[in-house]
Amino acid sequence: MGESRVAVIGGGVIGLSCAWRLADEGADVTLIDPEPASGASWVAGGMLAPVTEAWPGEERLLELGSSSLRRWPEFASRLSAAAGLDAGLRMDGTLVAAVDSADRAELAALAGHLRRLGREVTALPARELRRLEPSIGPNVRAGLSVPGDLSVDNRALLVALRAAGDRAKFVTAQARAARPGSVELADGSSVGADVVVVAAGAWSAALHPGLAGRLRPVKGEIVRLRARASALPPPARTVRALVSGRPVYLVPRGDDRLVLGATQYEAGFDTDVTVAGVRDLLLDAERVLPGIAEYAIEEVSAGLRPVTPDNLPVVGELEPGVLAATGHGRNGLLLAPITAEAVVALVRGEPSPMPNGELDERWRNQ
């Protein structure tokens, strides 16, 4: 791509990954964000979990997520080498737990669905779950082991991406519109570019008419916990659960930290953390890991996932000179490696590695 000038709008995991890969390939990259690494990517739980996120009807997302997950170890090691920092990838796998009998039935249905798709899942009785993770409590009645679903420390990752992308120029400003040839900023000035990449998450829809009405913000609240000296240590694996039909996850970070998430609310651009959200997260998580009652709450926060009607991301050309890399919903961290690879290919005019090549067609034809 030689001396292409590329402007990336958005400093979340997608924008930072694209900026790093593009700069590494020789492009002249400008990243535009009023506060990089502060939005949904910063708040995220960090699951890289296409299998345990899989729902019937979302087979394309499962395939896309699996393709990106296969890229994760190399992505992380290249990033660590480039940044001189750990990228935060954890290889410990995931357990899924069910509490009441309805949750158990839903879990069995998920396991059957995954087996029909040829995915590696192992049903485990409760005593086996507790042997693997002694912090799992007596309310848990059954579970699954999904060793291939991983996690990443999202904040370590964002710090590493920013360090690795230091060849890019950072403009701390609000973008107002993406156009062929330039990005218009909120103050009326503009940044010229041969290619513009819209990677502004939930805010992307306002930046280009081709995205208007196609992305909605879905709020997620999380609670960041720390095991105190008096408490059981956190699990080694990510623990997901259905508790009275509500999904909850607990993602260990090492260093006695654990991220508990995440609610889902469709309430516009609202990042309030609510009493009801935190109350549900704490109660549901305690039913799975009772020992967290003695954990310290270090932070409660909320982010806005950029969600599309079919839960698939929008990665492709909006018009000549303007690319979209947004709409990743709950899967921004998981899909960062394949998205960055796709954006590099699109800037070069080469075929996208996205396994669903019609992704951009899907959008252009609607």
Add this chain to the structure above:
Amino acid sequence: MGESRVAVIGGGVIGLSCAWRLADEGADVTLIDPEPASGASWVAGGMLAPVTEAWPGEERLLELGSSSLRRWPEFASRLSAAAGLDAGLRMDGTLVAAVDSADRAELAALAGHLRRLGREVTALPARELRRLEPSIGPNVRAGLSVPGDLSVDNRALLVALRAAGDRAKFVTAQARAARPGSVELADGSSVGADVVVVAAGAWSAALHPGLAGRLRPVKGEIVRLRARASALPPPARTVRALVSGRPVYLVPRGDDRLVLGATQYEAGFDTDVTVAGVRDLLLDAERVLPGIAEYAIEEVSAGLRPVTPDNLPVVGELEPGVLAATGHGRNGLLLAPITAEAVVALVRGEPSPMPNGELDERWRNQ
């Protein structure tokens, strides 16, 4: 007191109140605190509530608190005038609510106790409570109205005290020992003074042998809430409740804010906010004011109350030239006016206005 040099150790509500009053009386005041207005006073709920805090056996504390509460309106108006800022006093009174039948019985016992002491309390049926405060929910079965128990916005108060006390010199350092003639700092240097006042809350015991073993830290956790546009507005009055035997309070701040508190843990100098503490506060508060489910959580934090064996503060001479003004437990904000007045009198060598004049004797004779 003319040109007396007074060193006050501690920048909580007690230390700041003493510093302001002493400086106003012409003393040359130095206030020593590594981070003024950051401890228990900053975290507090802000109740000025001697009556609804009254327990059988603590009649002296009730009398002391009532004496200080009578001083509050003038204290606040002098402070506002001196600082040019609102002191945060609210005159809206307090309701006490009971949820289950055991809570109701305990409330009736408290009401009987207060009536025997001649205190103004009015038993209210639930429908009357809800007429006064429509946000009180259907779980509440009975209550009391205590119009004389008030509240103060603790953070507005601390800001005003700091502004009013600007004639004092602030030394941002950690004190290590209070001695006649000087305060020794952690870096080995010292601050000379004719009188030293130990007002360091839970940390006071380490500063003078006369306090050793007589104060213990009792952690309190609070949750600061904000009513969102979609939610019922907060009550006008402070609402206290017993929920399954656990006390909980909700103190309105104006501006749609509400402070929810407070747990009590005896766990040393630990200011972690725990999952169990926040979960209990949220669940108990929702039983009283169900509408807070939709409120935003703006902050969770914890402070350490300096508690004495009999719950009475220690305000008096530890040895010639060294005064104590500490041990205020849950009542630091309430007792600030009378404590500051007592310290001014003690520095002058005049009789203390404390209605229990033997308070300091109690300590010297133990």
